[in-house]
Amino acid sequence: MPGMHRRALLMSALASPVVLRHARGETPIKIGMPVALTGPAGEIGAQMRRGAEFWAKHTNAKGGLLGRPIELVIQDTGGDPASCVRKAQDVVERDGCRLLFGMTLSSEALAVVPKLAEWNAVFMSSDNGDGRLTGSSLVPNFFRANTSGPMGTRAVSLYLRQAQFKGFYAIGMDYAWGRNSIGVFKDEIQKAGQNFIGDVYSPIGTKDFSTYIAKIRQSGADACFIVMQGDDNAAFLSQAKQYRLPDKVQLLTEIVDLNSIAATGDASIGLIGSSRYSFTFPGAANAEFVEMWKKEYKTVPDTFEGEQWQAGQVLAAGIAAAGSIDAEKLRVALEHVEIDSIKGHVKIRACDHQGEQQGFMVKVVKKEGAAKPTPELIATFPADRVTPGCGKMTYDS
Amino acid sequence: MSLLELRNLTKRYGGIVAVNGVSMTVEPGEVRAVIGPNGAGKTSLFHLITGVVKATEGEVLFDGQRVTAMPAFGRCQLGMSRTFQITALFPEMSARENTSLAAQARDKQRWLPLGGQAVFAEAARRGDAALERLGLTHVAHRPAGLLSHGDQRLLEVAMALAQQPRLLLMDEPTQGLSVEETAQAVEVLGSLFAAGGLTVLLVEHDMEVVFRLATKMTVLHRGTVIADGQPDAVKADPAVQDAYLGGYA
Amino acid sequence: MRTTLAVAALLALMPLGLPPYAMTLLTEALIMGLFAMSLDLMVGYARLISFGHAAAYGLGAYTCGNILLHTDIPLPFAVLLSGLFSGTVSIGVAWVCTQATGVSFSMLTLAFAQLLYAVAFKWTDATGASDGLAGIPRRPGPFGTTFFASKIGFYYLTMACLFGGFLFARALVRSPFGAVLRGIRENEAKTLSLGYNTRLYKIAVVAASYMLGGMAGALYAPFAGFANTELLFWLLSGQVLIMVIVGGTGTLVGPILGAAFFLFVQQQLSIYTDSWALFFGVIFIGFVLFAPQGILGLARRGRPTEQHR
């Protein structure tokens, strides 16, 4: 089976009954998805994959895109940028994909985007946080449907304007996203005239956070901003709880996702943070999506599952408008896409390819009688307040 | 001027004195043997001369030049070639490649990283000549590791000769050979030395061998020189008889 | 020489018939081949078993990446410069590492590579830290040509580097210098006593090896358009050592074949399973146990021994 990966075959096999009925004879639209299924970000990658599979299945059931079925070509990158470049090149050259999803880590996306022009491929991001992707590192074939790191950070900082803390500390994972978001946070805090004490970065895959926690305790800060995801996030939160850090310091985070909450149990109660997506978001569109999801997976959708669905919807709207998946045409069409999504109104900006959308703040609470803590919506900010100026990562007011 | 001169050479290992204030000379053209009972300091002295270990005190002069602090390879470049007590060869190379590599060490262009056919040709010529002098031409193409014990010994001498040394240093040249092999080796070496042109310093404990080969002798005892001179004179020296030769004479 | 030309001609014709993904794979195989061959200079000819050869690769890749990102130096020159830089740096590394011999030498090389890895992980300005250097371009030139920036042109550049490196390495091991290396390999003490300053020879061969290895890394950076700390990690050092040993040490050609073999097998296996490293490990153990002379060594043993130096 030349040019066809086993996993790709499996994917299409899973979706095949629908594919065959609705789009017989049409060549499928292949979407390459190099994604971290293993390593510290493996859980996020798994969410992205589930989100994409669900979206593909749902779309194929409705007749596909342009009458063609969607086929996902999924490859594991292990969360390593070098491997991600290799896998992306592979799905483009070997499988002929001209559309890309995935790239769990921002560092992976930053490594891949310079290649998009050579491959003549369009990449629709569903989770990359680093602001530079729609700023200094923007390439014409990159689009971001999700809430970026600066946007999430901005939501936190807007929320903090109502609160009073003596001093802030920040801890982030030591790679593109962590450093970028904390940079934005520092800028926001200092512009608001508040006291930013210091920051520290832990290597990806850190298991033992005791030194970092000691450092936060020693700093005298009474609030700490966390930019972490996946295994690292879970490990940090449970160890912070063990060291009684939340007793002295209010923990704030850029991402609240159910998986971290589940992994840390009650340790996450009281955590305040921005949420890129939560099943608790308001609106009929979200309620409908959550119902569909529950039917399929017997559980509620998590952050990156929702974000991936939204990215799929944006891409679908672009393809429909372009009438083609040719990169040139699709790019022009995507630059004018506006949809009503599970997170509300989303508009792709032509100037920097960032999706303008609302910002959400949640607090992790445990409701009476509930088995697990859940994120509860505590504030919403309009798109024009959380989305930075075109190609920028910081905010003027 | 002496070719090799040792001045008050001393080597201490911690509290143990292995070589104690040894002064001696090797004149051009002589075959000098250093003898002594086990533990007399022969091997340590040999190491000091070749530069394997550094002296605690004293000087080593080669052809009037002070070489006390010079590393082993540097002394070799001045013209001191040695053989080992336990045969040291390149076992997977042919005998011819062994002597050739030895001869190459004397070429100014021995390090040439590219080309070098002229270097090889000259080295092979000198190496072949050395093989012939020791009667090894018939085994020239055999891997050194597959030669007989005696031939391996002689090959090592051939390697030293291929370097056209000004001083040939031999560490127990018949060590580990059978009686028969020893006799053969002594015969070959004897005629080699008799042909003249070589200056040799050898360390040996086998008296038979020493008296067959040496023209001069130095006797070591507990790290000090107790006698020096013509073999016959040394043999007659009562101090030597007392310390070492025992009932031999 | 005739075989070399025939192989070169065959490889030169490859772009005519192969699809893009196969060309990508082949280019990577040639780069890896150059890298493995460079290690063979040390392992196979001087028995300097380096467990840190990734240092050469990473140095070359980061140097070339920075040259291409920040200057207008044409691609082929950038590759050469990076190789030279890597070779120069290695003189210091070799000076320290050759203090020791045997297994201690191996550990020292490993330590050095890890030190570079640790530095690269934090030196954001030069290496991009854990994000790596992204978007490394293939600068046009010399003389304004954009040929080497194209997929096929880059393949020919890689091929030229491999063959140039091979001819250089072969001349080196067949030279008087190479003869001394063989002496060091078989009996270092004896070589020293013959009047060769063996440490200088070892430092020189490490430098030559790092230069070629650095060139391989320098090719990888614009090939992938990306370089990160993975290129300095000990796992890569181990993998390339496997390629050399399985291919056959002291043959130059063997390690190239070993690299190609493992790359193709890995590519094929990774379609069916993620556990290709299992295969790597088992094959390697088998070779160390039963055929330490490697694939080419096995093949040559079958033939009557030739007089080679």
Added chain:
Amino acid sequence: MDVLPFLVTQCLNALSQAALLFFLGCGLTLIFGIMRIVNFAHGAFFMLGAYVGWSAVRLTGNFWLALIAAPLLVGGFGAAFELGILRRLYGRDGHAFLMVTFGLTLVMGEVIRLLWGVEALQVQIPAALSDIVFILDEPFPIYRLFLAGSGIVVGLTIWQFLERTRLGLLIRATSQNAEMVHALGTDVRLVRSAVFGIGCGLAGIGGVLAAPMVTASLGMAPNAVIDTFVIVIIGGMGSFLGSMIGALLVAFVQVFGSYYFPDLAMAFMYLIMLTILVVRPGGLLGKEA
């Protein structure tokens, strides 16, 4: 917050890390001292210990049982590997062992992945140790105190074992002169298998003990083996006391380095090692390299 409580807790923290590193280091040094084998797979045995420990806790629900079962299994596997594979290599130079054990590292990593999957596995801390204590008003996990204590206990035990027991005597004698021990009628081959097994078993204990703190995950092996090499090289290959000193040094550099100079901590560790190697090629307490 005061400096003193901070220093005390961080020192305890470093001690607990040192204990884990010591389990790794003394196993590796034991194997090298007696068999002249550099065991590249040592990190993989450490990882195997963590995974076996996880399974044992799952099956029996008892951490203490796991702490006994895992080292036995890991050590048994190590001994079997010595019997089946390493034995064929005696007489070859030291690099052959380095290479074979490197191959074993790859194989074990993959087999563990196939058996236990890619997810990091959390091992529950036994209830008795899961709480924290306050040391000078600073919270400190009891489990880490337990780790530091167990490091001291195992260190003393091994020392006494080597000094006082017959097998210990044999082991020391074998490291000095294998032929002599053989001539005296002891099966040296058996001693070697036992030593390799014990060394790997020690790594296994380290793995079980580390698991509750850092989870059982596939990244363990590479990190552990490099750290272990650093320890043993610093302390001197084959020196039991050296591995203890190396473990303490590395742990303190890691803990305080990552606190005060987070960007330099890792490079600092390798620099120390290189400096020691250049000054004393055999390590602090090692014999000539």
